[in-house]
Amino acid sequence: MRSVRIATWNVNSVKQRVPRLLPWLDAREPDVVCLQETKLTDDAFVDLLGDELAERAYTVAVHGEATWNGVAILSRVGLDDVVMGVAGAPGFPNPEARAVSARCGGVRVVSVYVPNGRAPGSEHYEYKLAWLASLRETVAAGPEETVVCGDMNIAPTDDDVFDPDAYIGQTHVTPPEREALAELQALGLRDVVRDRWPNERVFTYWDYRAGMFHQDLGMRIDLVLAGAAVAGRVRAAWVDRQARKGSGPSDHAPVIVDLDEAPDGDIGPVVPPPSAPVTRRGSAKLPQSP
């Protein structure tokens, strides 16, 4: 099969983001797109975008609700075995639309919007940890050919925030959150963007306020976590900062990952992918996939 481009993007209201989402789809031509914070019911999503997506050959799996949360997967390389939500996951207090998964192009793709946590020690924080434990249990059923994509609402390390001191006492950086993420990754999932840019300043979220994006004061909380069979195919992995610029952006940028063709028959050795293009610190130029 041909190479596959997978992207994930917290759009912060797909209704507000239509003028950015459609041109972005046309420019980047992703084969699979995981969306988060769609903030629409399934019917409203299909009414809003069904025709536009069909014109672009995307099939859609939506799992949404009014006002908050909401996830989706768009695919033009097949969309089978769709599963809404995470089995056994807690609600707050009722179940929320925070996960949808499907088999796309031979890969089990999971689009997730992990609970925010609000304040360490709060009820919502405990909910976040419990929800992550359920996600881990579900992924554990078959991590090899799985890719978990989305807004994890956790910065994996201090290198993933602009200033660790600015986050003392905040969610997204506490040891229990990072441990929950590490336990998910311990199933064999690779953080493919960090693997590609081990020493770079890479963020995916910048607060709307106070010119945070302009100053590149952000966090890396939107991740692509790939099982071994997927991680071994990664050819490029980058953050599309262009989509955070200009008028009417989401506060998150998309993450884009290109996979080589799946090997035929035997899997063979898992070799490191060729080195990615280097972006200079402070450069306005985007890392481009080959």
Place this chain on the structure above:
DNA sequence: ATGCCTGAAGGGTTCAGA
């Protein structure tokens, strides 16, 4: 003054986000 933006619901404001 965590609410310097932004979005949603709903009503002249509040809550949520990370």
